[in-house]
Structures are given as structure tokens and as C-alpha cells.
Amino acid sequence: MTDTEELIKAALAKAANRAPHPGQIINALAKPRRRRRSLLVVVIGAAVVTAAITVPIAFRQSAEPVLPAPPATTQPTPPPAVTAFPMRYTVTGLPPGFVERSRSADLDGGGQARSWSTDKDWSIHLAVHTPRSPVWSSVTRKGAEQILVGGAPGWVAGPSTGGFINVVFMPDQDTAIVVQASGGPDIRERAIKAANSVRPDGVAVVGQELSFGTLPAGLSRIRVSIQGSSPATGEAWTDASTTTDSGPPAIQARVVPRNATKLNGWNVVVPTPDGREIELVYSGGSQLSEPQARQIAEDMKVGPKPDFSWLGK
Secondary structure (H helix, E strand, C coil): CCHHHHHHHHHHHHHHHHCCCHHHHHHHHHCCHHHHHHHHHHHHHHHHHHHHHHHHHHHHCCCCCCCCCCCCCCCCCCCCCCCEEECCEEECCCCCCCEEEEEEEECCCCEEEEEEECCCCCEEEEEEECCCCCCHHHHCCCCCEEEEECCEEEEEECCCCCCEEEEEEEEECCEEEEEEEECCCCHHHHHHHHHHCEEECCCCEEECCEECCCCCCCCCEEEEEEECCCHHHCEEEEEEECCCCCCCCCEEEEEECCCCCCCCCCEEEEECCCCCEEEEEECHHHCCCHHHHHHHHHCCEECCCCCCCCCCC
């Protein structure tokens, strides 16, 4: 063997010693197909470059280090599912004694609602509608008594004394806000004052504890709600309706303790892994059979318990 061949042999031996460990290539082959090409190019490319540059380096007797191949990247973590939905508006001018009792939100952005009341059942309700709401056309039908609410066009509907009264106004062409006052004296004054105190919120949220896995065709309007007089009495509901139904939802579901009193009527109950139960209530108009309703309940997913701390405040 000539001296040149001896030098080449020695250079290749050094290259083999400096090349990345074969375990990197084996691990790369075990990765998903989308990652194989980039990792193998890096690892094999490093070995080829090392071999290519080491032969001339060997002739110069250089001791320059060879950088190792970069580590393989990992798959990005998927974002968590949304389980709390910000409330768009709130009433800032509540009379003394009024505390919040409920929040709800359509997941398609069609509408939201909040309510405050007293121990005497005097109440103020706030509803926010967009063109996706099934009641948009009726809500935006202007009443006879025109007023300005915070500089926005509005109108008054309903009796001026007794019963209830609605004040409707539109801060923009895609938002209609309804403030309803009921119970007690001076409901007209209370409704107009509350409407003029409506402000954007975005901080308060309504949480979702249950989500549907499967639903019959047509029941695509999902609403989540929380109601109660205090955190101890709070209940979280998830409802399903048609996109055109403005009446009671076709399906309502909640998570309850195993020994809790169930609602009367069309309902099914299935256990959850944590020892509680899902109670699903379905109306006769939903045209669901009992086995179908039970399958819907069994396919539901239970998420973290929502925040009830705002109830009664």
C-alpha cells in the first residue's frame, strides 16, 4: 500500500470516529414520515461533510473540531380547547341589592345573556344579539317610542308600569342590545338607566363544563350557561338547538352529583369517570328516542369545573 493510500485510510478512520452515532439515524427512521427527510439530511449530511473535509485536513495534520448534528425537533403542542367565553357587555349602573345570577353564550356568536336580581325578585336582564341570532329580525324591529341610549339609536318596548319593560339599542349595525327590567316599582326608569350604563366587558367569562361528542343533524346551535344564587348552588348547562329555533333548547345537559335530585320529564342519566353523572334532558319536540338520547349523553366530554365565584355578587 502506498503512502498516499495509507494517509487516505487514516483520514477515513478519523472521519468514522468523528461521525455522529448511528443511533441518531436509527431514531430518525423511527420518527413520523414528515420529520424523516430533514433529520436524515442533517445527520447523513454531517457525516458526508465530515468525511469530505477530513481527508485534506489529515494531510495538514489539523485538529479542528467537528460540530455535532443538531437535535431533532419535536411536534408542536396543540393549543388547549376553549372552555371559557368572554362576555361582551355588562351593566355598570346596577341599583343597590342587585347581584348576578346567570350568564350564557352561544358558541357561534349569535347571542349572550346576563341577569341580576334582588331577594325580592326584582331583575335586570341584559341580552346581546348578532345577525346569527334566530331572533335578530324581531329584536331589531324598531318600536314606536324612539330614544337615544348612550348616543346610539334605541327604542322602548313593553308596558311602562307593572310586568316588564325592554329598552333596545344598537351600538353598531351588527349588535343589538336588549335591557329588560321587571318586578318592583319604577321599572321604566330602571331599564333606561341600566341601558345607559351598558359598557363593553371582555373580562367576565362563562365557562363550559360539558361538550357534545355527537349530535343529530340540525342541532348545531350550542349554548353554554351558568346559573345559581351563590357558588354553592351554581349549575353549568350545555344546550343544543336548531339555528332557527328561538324557543326552549331541544337538548340540555349538566353534570350533577350521583345522588342529586334529577329533573322530571324526558331525561337520561349516565355515569362519569369521576363518580358523578351527566343528566341529559330532551324535549318531545326533539324527536329523539331514549336510546338516541342516551348515546348523546354517553358521547359527551366532561371538562374542568367552571368558575362559579361570581354568582351572587
